[in-house]
Amino acid sequence: MDQKRYHHGGLRVALIDATRRLLLDRDPEALSLRQAAREVGVSANAPYRHFADKDALLASVAAEGFKTLTEAFRATNGEGAGRKRLEAIGEAYNEFATTEPGLVRVMFGPRLRAAARHPGLDEAEREAFAELVRAVEESGNGGSAEEAIREAVGIWSVIHGFATLRADGAFGFLDRWMLPTPSDLVRYFRRGSS
Amino acid sequence: MDQKRYHHGGLRVALIDATRRLLLDRDPEALSLRQAAREVGVSANAPYRHFADKDALLASVAAEGFKTLTEAFRATNGEGAGRKRLEAIGEAYNEFATTEPGLVRVMFGPRLRAAARHPGLDEAEREAFAELVRAVEESGNGGSAEEAIREAVGIWSVIHGFATLRADGAFGFLDRWMLPTPSDLVRYFRRGSS
DNA sequence: GTCGGTAGTGGACGGCATATACATACGTCT
DNA sequence: AGACGTATGTATATGCCGTCCACTACCGAC
Numbered sequence: 001m002d003q004k005r006y007h008h009g010g011l012r013v014a015l016i017d018a019t020r021r022l023l024l025d026r027d028p029e030a031l032s033l034r035q036a037a038r039e040v041g042v043s044a045n046a047p048y049r050h051f052a053d054k055d056a057l058l059a060s061v062a063a064e065g066f067k068t069l070t071e072a073f074r075a076t077n078g079e080g081a082g083r084k085r086l087e088a089i090g091e092a093y094n095e096f097a098t099t100e101p102g103l104v105r106v107m108f109g110p111r112l113r114a115a116a117r118h119p120g121l122d123e124a125e126r127e128a129f130a131e132l133v134r135a136v137e138e139s140g141n142g143g144s145a146e147e148a149i150r151e152a153v154g155i156w157s158v159i160h161g162f163a164t165l166r167a168d169g170a171f172g173f174l175d176r177w178m179l180p181t182p183s184d185l186v187r188y189f190r191r192g193s194s
Numbered sequence: 195m196d197q198k199r200y201h202h203g204g205l206r207v208a209l210i211d212a213t214r215r216l217l218l219d220r221d222p223e224a225l226s227l228r229q230a231a232r233e234v235g236v237s238a239n240a241p242y243r244h245f246a247d248k249d250a251l252l253a254s255v256a257a258e259g260f261k262t263l264t265e266a267f268r269a270t271n272g273e274g275a276g277r278k279r280l281e282a283i284g285e286a287y288n289e290f291a292t293t294e295p296g297l298v299r300v301m302f303g304p305r306l307r308a309a310a311r312h313p314g315l316d317e318a319e320r321e322a323f324a325e326l327v328r329a330v331e332e333s334g335n336g337g338s339a340e341e342a343i344r345e346a347v348g349i350w351s352v353i354h355g356f357a358t359l360r361a362d363g364a365f366g367f368l369d370r371w372m373l374p375t376p377s378d379l380v381r382y383f384r385r386g387s388s
Numbered sequence: 389g390t391c392g393g394t395a396g397t398g399g400a401c402g403g404c405a406t407a408t409a410c411a412t413a414c415g416t417c418t
Numbered sequence: 419a420g421a422c423g424t425a426t427g428t429a430t431a432t433g434c435c436g437t438c439c440a441c442t443a444c445c446g447a448c
Contacts, residue, residue, distance in 0.1 A: 011426080027304050029223060032404060043428050045406080050426090054405065101304070110221050110295070113363035126367050150374045153365065154352065154382055161355025162347070169307040171347065173320050180344045188348055189383050199444095205395080226435060239437080240396050248436065 012050040014040045019061045023102035028109065031102075033057065055111060059118035062107040065100070066124035072096055073131040081138040083187070089135055090159045090182035097163035104164060132156060151190075158185045206244040208234045213255045217296035222303065227251065249305060253312035256301040259294070260318035266290055267325040275332040277381070283329055284353045284376040291357035298358060326350060345384075352379045 018039040022031060033054045034044045051057040072095070076088035097104045107125075112118055133152045141151055159182055165171060171179060180188070202208065212233040216225060227248045228238045245251040266289070270282035291298045301319075306312055327346040335345055353376055359365060365373060374382070 029305060033406090034404065044404095045429085046427050048406075105304070108359065108362055108364055110299070110362045111223060113366070122367065125364070129367075146372055149368065149372050150378070151382075153356070153368070153372075154374055154379055157355035157359060157379065158348065158352045158383070159355070160359060161351035161353070164358075165302065165351060165354060168302050168304045170302055170319070172307070173316065173323075174343065174347070178340055178343050178347075180348055184344070185348055185351065188345075189352070202395080227437090228435065236395095237397050238435095239398085242437075243395055 011040065011042060011046060015047055015050065015057060016060050016064060019057060020064065020100075020103060023061070023106065024100065026102060028058075028102050028106050031058075056118065058106055059112045059121045061103070062112055063118075063121045063124040065103045065107045066121070066128050069093070069096055070124070070128040070131055073128065073135070076135075081135075081140075083139050085135055086139050086155065087183040087186045089132060090155065090186040093156075093159045094163045094182040097160070097167055101164070101167035104167070108160075108164075129156070154189055155186055158189050202234065202236055202240075205234065205236060205240060209241055209244065209251060210254050210258060213251060214258065214294075214297060217255070217300065218294065220296060222252075222296050222300050225252075250312065252300055253306045253315045255297070256306055257312075257315045257318040259297045259301045260315070260322050263287070263290055264318070264322040264325055267322065267329070270329075275329075275334075277333050279329055280333050280349065281377040281380045283326060284349065284380040287350075287353045288357045288376040291354070291361055295358070295361035298361070302354075302358075323350070348383055349380055352383050 015036055019031065019036045022036060022039065033047055036057070037044050037047055047057060051060070072092040073089050076085055076092055079085040079088040106112070112121060129152065132155065133148055136148045136152045136155070137145075141148060143151070162180075162182065162185055166179070209230055213225065213230045216230060216233065227241055230251070231238050231241055241251060245254070266286040267283050270279055270286055273279040273282040300306070306315060323346065326349065327342055330342045330346045330349070331339075335342060337345070356374075356376065356379055360373070
């Protein structure tokens with residue numbers, strides 16, 4: 001129980017953590033810098049010592065999200081290197097988007113996309129995508145590098161679309177048993193199978 | 195050039211139109227009720243005569259969006275009833291999401307999803323989805339009604355995921371020619387083809 | 389014409405992001 | 419050990435926002 005000190009000591013990461021925690025039960029729109037500061041026990045303006053503005057904080061949070069996602073992809077290594085692993089990646093992505101929908105929304109929202117203002121973010125995203133491309137190549141899709149990229153884009157799109165639509169309640173009028181699973185979607189999706 | 199009158203005459207639809215127009219070059223987060231009111235030339239509080247709150251206005255705007263989408267689906271009838279039409283629907287959806295990304299974000303955002311607070315919205319969405327399901331059935335997928343729904347969910351997911359990711363710049367690090375087209379994605383996606 | 393309800397106005401409140409000016413504590417050099 | 423520059427927080431203020439409340443202008447029915 002350390003007393004309240006003037007200097008927080010690790011305000012930067014504390015703010016990122018607090019924001020991510022707040023994101024668990026709030027929409028990103030309802031997020032405020034002030035709330036995060038309050039959470040950490042610091043004045044409303046203290047964050048500006050560590051982040052240029054609110055977007056910069058969100059970008060850091062988003063980058064953390066991409067790192068988490070990348071790790072989740074890597075954790076599916078136990079599934080071997082075939083199509084099964086792609087399905088596992090789909091499940092992992094869906095799990096992530098279901099558990100932290102607000103974070104996903106921040107990660108992909110238009111807010112942070114303006115130019116390369118947040119370099120670490122782009123890099124973290126690229127890395128997650130690269131992991132997926134690698135899995136596609138190793139799954140023996142038999143195509144060129146470009147075709148692997150196209151298939152990766154496709155798989156990312158299906159799963160991302162499905163998970164976010166579901167998280168936002170867009171399939172609310174359908175019974176749960178009517179919905180495909182992420183594995184189904186990955187399985188149905190095959191480049192050039194038509 | 196009618197003078198400024200006390201009664202606007204059609205404030206409700208004027209606000210919906212103005213909001214949709216504002217959405218063309220603003221993120222939904224940057225939207226304000228006050229701005230919409232200003233646009234229409236009315237005081238900041240006038241909207242409350244027609245909408246319970248900001249969300250109610252956004253819900254009406256979103257419902258309009260779903261109607262537009264439904265019409266776009268229907269307009270692909272010229273493509274016949276086969277897989278080609280499904281591809282055309284994919285292109286139409288992508289076109290819509292590319293032209294009005296802010297609107298799409300409002301339509302699917304979590305903000306309006308809280309319960310059945312906006313009944314017209316749910317209905318408009320259901321109708322758009324039903325149109326897609328019908329197209330899947332007519333495309334001769336040969337499955338049961340439930341399988342048609344599952345395939346429709348899949349197609350909706352790929353296209354929605356792809357279009358929104360693209361609109362938000364998530365594929366910014368990939369060259370354009372590396373990306374699949376919406377038609378490609380629909381073609382690659384076939385229930386039970388594996 | 390007057391009367392009641394509907395549509396719109398004006399001002400206020402608290403919360404927000406952010407800017408500027410100020411205060412405090414830490415690290416380091418001596 | 420002492421002093422001082424800088425990193426880190428605080429205080430105060432501006433201008434937006436959504437929304438509440440009390441008030442007023444207009445319209446149509448009688």
